Amino acid sequence: MQEYPNKKIGVSASEHLDSDAAHLASLGYESEFRRDMSPWANFSLGFTYLSPVVGVYTLFAYALAQGGPPMIWSLIICGLGQLLVALVFSEIVAQFPVAGGVYPWARRLWGRKFAWMTGWVYLIALFVTISSVVYGAGPFLAQILGFEISVNSTIVCAIVILILSTIINFLGTKVLAAAAVIGFSAELIGALVVGFWLLATERHHGLGVLFDSFGAGGGHNYFYAFAAAGLIGTFLYFGFEACGDVAEEVPNPGVLIPKAMRRTIYIGGAAAVFVSLALVLSVADIPAVISGKDVTPVDTLLTNAFGNVGAKIVLGIVLISFLSCAISLQAAASRLAYSYGRDDMIVGSRFLKKFSPARHIPPYSLLLAAIVPAIIVLGSKVSEDALTKIISFASFGIYIGFQMVVLAALRARLKGWKPSGKYQLGQWGLPVNIGALIYGIIAMVNMCWPRTPEAPWYDNYIVLISGVIVIGLGLLYMMIHRSYGHSDMPYDDAIPKKYVSPHKQAQ
Template sequence: MSINAKSADHSPIDEDAEQLARLGYTYEKQFKREMSFWGNVSLGFTYLSPVVGVYTLFASSLGLGGPPMIWSFLIVGVGQFFVALVFGEIVSNYPVAGGIYPWARRLWGRKWGWMTGWVYLIALLTTIAGVAYGAGTFLDALVGAEASTASTIVCAIVMILLATGINLGGTKLLNKVAMLGLIAELSGALVVGIWLLVVARQHDLSVLFNSFGAGGGSNYFIAFAAAALIGIYQYYGFEACGDVAEEVPNPGIRIPKAMRMTIYIGGFAATFVCLSLILAVPDYAAVISGQDTDPVGTVLSGAFGAVGYRVVLGIVLISFVSCVMSLQAAASRLSYSMARDRMLPASKLLAHFQEKRHVPPYSLLLACVVPILVILGSIVSPDALVVIVSFAALGIYLGFQLVVLAALRARLKGWKPSGAFQLGKWGVPVNIAALTWGVLGITNMVWPRTPDSPWFVNYLVLLSAVAVVGVGLIYLFAKKPYTHSDAPAADAVPPSGSNRSVAENAQSHHVENYL
């Protein structure tokens, strides 16, 4: 029977289970397919979290590049859209929990899958720590307390524990809370943005083409590239839609659409929030010179007053909780996927599945305990936290590009995607565009920007990446985790002399989807 066939004896969920079995995954205990399309979009959106990204990085980006930094949202959005298209085609072929790890494994092989999963897992765990730690400043402002390391750590730990409790409640609860997070964050972003544009706007749109002296008179491209990190750190999260592929009905069609919808809604929300803040900043020179170190607080407190400002901060904190929750969901599915293939230390424990809630509890605890330990490390050395978290965004981009490269290699060696979503003749050009963009984005993140600082400060992000990859390679060759499982791998490319891949033979029916 074809995957999409309907009959009285086969429900869509039955067909999804059959497809998963044909891909080599048959278990008595499986995830429940209780995540709706909009729940899937919400998961990606709250992971992307435009409010968290913009509010956290607005001051530094405006100071570095002035108002034109907003154009980075458009540039990065286009680049990441190419990546989302590639991911959509892959997840349509391999709708397996864990996202980029099983994708890399099927496209290239076990070793490549291990390294991709390792890099991405470390990136997710450190991102959870970084996002939770960053919420402390907003909580202090909400309660009117003076910011301190202790209050920031307590806030971060409470936020992680709350997110863990939600995730342990199962897919249905995750679906509901993610949708509530999307509604709250998107509504808040629109209301705040419209209010700032109507009541607090200080400038017209012409300022978006005026740097106001940002860059110190040097080549403005360098200043813009540094400011563009606000966009680069914004447009990921869509891949989380694929991390929960075994919890979504009809994933081959729904998840690619959800990924694109995440880009559309998240990109619009982030750009709109950033635009409203830029036009409401009273003094660009003060921000660029460093006199005003908190332009977001300046704008919001001036526009909303003391009470209104606290309401906005409350919405911001909801966005932080939703973001941590979605990151945890992605990290737990990734570690569970790797563990059930016996790719990780303590795989038996991490692959344990709780039948009552249909979640991997110990993988969720991993996504709780490790970030908390990273945060607690700031008590001993704040610099250590900076070093660890500096890898977060780069690691996610690196994980992305390991999959994009694997997909391009597979295409050139004969892979013919056969899922419900296909790029057709545009597959190779889009794949090349995604890879080109990814290399440029990674280069921008690791580029040294403080020539007067010690060399290791300039190359901190790059050094952290080298350390993570190095540890992964040592474990790969010392423990040979790729030999521990006979789960399918490297089956995207058809064998020599064959015109069809294993995946194509497994999935005999597809629906053409147009962009």
């Protein structure tokens, strides 16, 4: 794996910016964004999107109940799998540092139709994920404010968090960067403090417990129980791509963004494993969690360890993590929508591509990334069950978007693509690409696998059905509107074109 920094010694910031602008111009774009995002802010954006505290606190009880303490190993397995994906993305963004992430990457690696569908699936998944994050944060805010947790209070608190996230994004790249760094700092410090305090005061088990399933899975093969518990790792490790979504806001993106992506996996994964380890070793009655007697082990544990006041402080840190995650998701979604609009690839492009010269942000794209999630959240007033079904698509859709890019990269390699950015995997490129695709397919199968035989078939296959519906609607849209053909921007240019002689051209 090689990184190729600028070979000139003492390269000034202005020279870097000129080089970045020239590189972008060679790809057919002139950016309106300002490159105000520092390397650590870029990493923080990915970290807060990945948000180990949000992921672990949300899914820990489920994972422990399904697979017992060995569920923690899924965090390491999934972390390694997604690291392969991050390495593939690093090569792509280094060569094509264009705002919007998966859509422009798929466009350059494969073509317009494939890119349109990649962006469509990923954009819908981002909207759904934003709504799921703010809705999940609603009860935490309600608890802190002393409200009774209900559908109405959760909706109100979720909308408040969404509005706050939107305001922060509207204030521009510098404020977004500062919010990401603050969110990262609060989340990491909170994770370390909570973890060490639990290990020091509430530890009930030794490390040997990590190999004891406590009978999880019943009489079935433990592999199935571990696969179900492993969803905590599957759902946790995405967010690193957000570093590339803002590629036009980072100086020297070909070097800095690949580093930020890898740091997101390393540091975010380490934080998630540490918090999970502290929680597992501190849960006094693990069999009670597995049997369903204790369905809120995290709340029980935090109250016992910190008291009511201390638990509220911890909940405050968790709430900051949720807010930071929503901010990062919204930033990613808005840049993707803007990228679509800039290439005239969707209805409403003339609004989505509008840019605020004062704030250096795409205002209408940001509004879209607020309005659609708000509508989804408000839908829970009609049916919480419907909201659950919609949200079930969130992670699956993100994985589909990821794997479409990974597949496009593999196809391009086999057709002769040689990554030419400042970050290259060299001879490891092909095996890493294949490994990333295999991991992604296994993860998606695991997400779709039916685990509730007693439920109606449409509930048992809801993740798969939701994916088919979103892709089906995208195909229908493509047939009716054909937006993918409206743009004359470059596409399919990663793959070298075969030489055609003048004689054959004349024929």
